[in-house]
Amino acid sequence: MSAKQVLMLVNTQAYDDPRVMNEAQSLSQSGYQVRVIGAARLPGSPTRKTISGVEFVLTPMVSTKHPLRLLAAFWQLLRADVGEVTLQPPSRQTTLISMIFFLLWSLRLGWRLRADVVHSHDLSPLPAAWLLARLKRARLIYDAHESAPDFYGGAKGRWMGRLERAFIGKVDAVITVGQRLAKALEVRGARRVLIIGNWKRLADFEVDAERLNAERARLNQSQYALTIAYMGTLDSSREIEPLLQATLTTPHVLLVIGGAGAVEERVRQAAARASNIQWLGWVNSRDIPLYTQLADVVYYCLNVEETHDQSIAGNNYYSTPNKLFEAFAAGKALIARRGVGEIGEILEAHHAAVLLDQVTPEALQVAFDQLCETSYLKELQQASLQARELYHWGAAEQRLLNLYDELTRS
Secondary structure, X not given: OOOOEEEEEEOOOHHHOHHHHHHHHHHHHOOOEEEXXXXXXXXXXXXXXXXOOEEEEXXXXXXXXXXXXXXXXXXXXXXXXXXXXXXXXXXXXXXXXXHHHHHHHHHHHHOOOOOOEEEEEOOOOHHHHHHHHHHHOOEEEEEEOOOHHHHHOHHHHHHHHXXXXXXXXXXXXXXXXXXXXXXXXXXXXXXXXEEOOOXXXXXXXXXXXXXXXXXXXXXXXXXXXXXXXEEEEOOHHHOHHHHHHHHHOOOOEEEEEEEEOOOHHHHHHXXXXXXXXXXXXXXXXXXXXHHHHHOOEEEEOOOOOOOOOHHHHHXXXXXXXXXXXXXXXXXXXXXXXXXXXXXXHHHHHHOOEEEEXXXXXXXXXXXXXXXXXXXXXXXXXXXXXXXXXXXXXXXXXXXXXXXXXXXXXX
């Protein structure tokens, strides 16, 4: 009997997306043939790649209204020629024109492929995924990484909300990242919702001791009483500025920080001024375990107060971030904001974090002092290790495989 065929669509740099990679690799290792159509977001990346038996292809991004460039993009689409490497400038934003082109590319490439299941990662590929599933008489999964209407906000968010409501009742199953979003998706019309969290493979966080010690030496980590790590989006929503201010005035604390975003230049400037702020630049996903294990504490604070009005709280209301589960996988304590997002609920339950009512430099300095107490830090780290017994990829993987087995059963 031939292997069951899975076609995944994701409007991101697919093989750099940890959730896509985890799901695709688990299915491939369990005997499914998995192909992933993604979107090129970074220049100079291979457009075709095979990882752990999973075949990836990245489609060109189109984000300009220049007539000649649009004409060239249409010609490239008609030829189905994605090239060898991505050429366009970096793009983290999804515009209407780029979304339309991604849908057209998904249909252009996808119609030639066999599929028993079409798996749409997030909302933007869902119309193309639905059409491909109908054409191939395949089962359809909608994988909601975020709350799309809240993620986009404003008029675009309302339009995305209507799009989601139009398709959500037509899918065979919805999977998502946490309890809050699962409940919201049921209210929006999902017939069946399964939680498969952004949990981590514990083996990925078993970092080679020699490599870890070499990086500790490079950073002069032994000079500091406490090491804080943050790797991710660098913008005001993540309370980066208070973190920088607190670290600049606390010389016995080392901050290891990397990522990209609106306040990146501010981080660079702070690192140039202070030896206890180490700027990593963009951190490849394969290096996340290294820096998480190197740290004593993982930082993840959001700047939106929790309210019962989800439209005010935005997508942060549902937040169950990768940083939380990376910390659990490595057995690290966290600093987070109390009562914001599902992360707040999880950390209240598992007592693995210093939770702040207000994220200010002064509050962070108090937290740093608390965490420099070895017994208190070890207590939080032990709670984190206990939490990972619940939140690890092995548990999520089994749910995913059970769902696929049910959907593809003859």
